[in-house]
Amino acid sequence: MKTNLITLTLSVSILSAVAVEQKPNIIMIFADDMGYGDAGCYGYDNLVPTPNIDRLAEQGIRFTQGYVTASACGPSRYGLLTGMYQQKYGVQWNQDTWSDLKNGEAETLADNRIPAGHLMMNQALGRAGYVTGMSGKSNMPCYPKTTFDEYKWVMAFGGQYFPDETGHYAGVDEPVARGGHKRILWGPEREGDVYLTDRLGDHAVDFIERHKQEPFFYYLAFNAPHSPMQAKISHKPQVAHLKTEATRMYGAMLLSMDENIGKVLDKLNELGLSENTIVAFASDNGATFAYNVDWPEDWPKEMLGSVGPLRGKKGTNFEGGNRVPFIIRWPSRLKAGQVYEQPVSTLDLYPTFCAAAEAGVTKETRLDGVDLYPFLAGKESGAPHETLYWFHDDGGAVRHGKWKLLVWKDMRWLYDLDADISESKDLIKQHPEVAAQLEKKYMDFVTPLPPALNQAARK
Incomplete structure (x- = not known):
């Protein structure tokens, strides 16, 4: 009996050592046009409950001064994935993400507007042995192709949330990014049609299941709650308290995104991966007015979502444009329930992930962010950044x-x-x-x- 006990103790010790040495899985969740005041955990004007975003905050660290690099979708996503101020390579605003390059040639995955030799976040992690996957809004070079190992349901700027009669989602996985602003509806119109936000969440869950035995990085890039205003009719009872049809649709779109975040977190729990998986959440910019596409005449031209106590909105350099909900969870390494009040940036996620993954970068990769882990773990004091720019x-x-x-x-x-x-x-x-x-x-x-x-x- 004593020998068996010793053997068991040694086995447990070995397994524990292996678990400690294993590289963490990494999931980056990026919302689209979600305001600073929309998440319940921030305690402001959230229109609908966000229990799964709140769960991340309860189990991780909530940042009160988390910033993006631009208050518009395209440049913000370039800044996130390159870890570099995107203005340094000519991407200042959305149109800079689709304009022709100086030589007039089409972009390729090897030759594009990102500086030569500069690795994107997923490429650096891929070189370190991670399998990489994504679904959702890209804005990046060569759409609909990507540099991820696996990708599905990819769009440039927008897509229809419900499919047409052939099963195709306009604006999604198309050679030419048409966008998806065609109509406004509660759906689905046909039984069996799947809401696009659910497609994105399902792909993430499937990816995690298939790659549970190896380190993985997944970029879950929601286009919700961005226009076009299209929501699931099943959510109508949960948003009936909201005053206008536009805000009811926005609230329902936010509910669906939160539900799919929940599916991802539940899958991690089911597979025993939660402890050693970094999950980061942020929005690409602040709240905005809905785009006026097929907008009924009797609908007010109103703000969708909330910037809480902040001033401004998407497209401005006031705090409401660039300060966003921002959360990181890593249960095995970071104390739960913290509130971090120093300014941080989405630029910091690239070096933070790479440090955790022991992933090196090329000498041509110039990162403008910092590794947040020493600050979050109490190993370093002071502010990660002295200065931030827009x-x-x-x-x-x-x-x-x-x-x-x-x-x-x-x-x-x-x-x-x-x-x-x-x-x-x-x-x-x-x-x-x-x-x-x-x-x-x-x-x-x-x-x-x-x-x-x-x-x-x-x-």
Whole structure:
């Protein structure tokens, strides 16, 4: 009996050592146009319950000052996946993600607007032995092809949430990204038609099941709750309390996304993978007005979603455009239930993931983010970033400590974000010396940038 006990103890010790040494799985979940105030765990104006996003926050770390690199879909996603300020290679706004390159040649996976030799997040992890997969909104070179090992239900900017009579989702997996703004409806119209958000979640769950024995990286890039406004009729009872048809549809789309996040988390639990899987969640930018496509005349042109206490929305450099819900969970390494209040950026996710995966990058890969793990684990104090930047066209912003300088052409505004999260008090006259310091930082960032790739079309 004693010998058996010793053998069992040694076996458990060996298994524990193997588990500790195993590389973590990584899942990056990116919402589309979800506002800072939409998640229940942020405690603001969430329209509908978000129990699974809240579950991530309860079991992980919720960031109160999590930023994206642009308040629009395309450049924000470039910044996330390259880990580099996308302005440095000419991607300032959405049109820069589809404009022709300087040589007039079509993009390929080997030759595109990302600097030569610079690895995207999934490529760096792939080189470190990870199998990589994605579904959802791409915005990246060579759509609908990607650099992931597996991909399905990929779209450039938008797609129909319900299929046509042939089973095809307009705007999805198409050689030419047409988008999907054709109609507004509660569906499905036909029995058996599957909602696109469910397709994305199902692909993620299937990928996890098939690759449970090896380290994997999955990019679940929802297009919800982005327009077109299309929602599942089964969710109508849960959004009946909302005042307008547009907000009811938005709420239902948010419910569906949250349900699919739940499916992913449940699959990790079922397979015993939760402890050693990093799950990160963020939105690509803040809340917005719905696009006016087939918009009924009697519907108000209203904001969809909530920016909470923030000012501004998608497309602006106010906090409501660039500050988003931002959560990281890694149960085996990070204490649950933390709230982290220093500014962080989606630029940080690339180096954080690579450090956790022991994944090196090429010398041509220039990352602008930092590994967040030492800060989140209490091994380093202070702020991960001294300064953060935003820029497109004639405007931008610089965040340095508590101060933020907002720029539009020759106009400037200065805000103390510690005291004024809603950016309601311009302090530029009271603190001209601070404004001058931030102006220099801003110009030092902007001056070396190349022209926007679509600059000619803008003029």
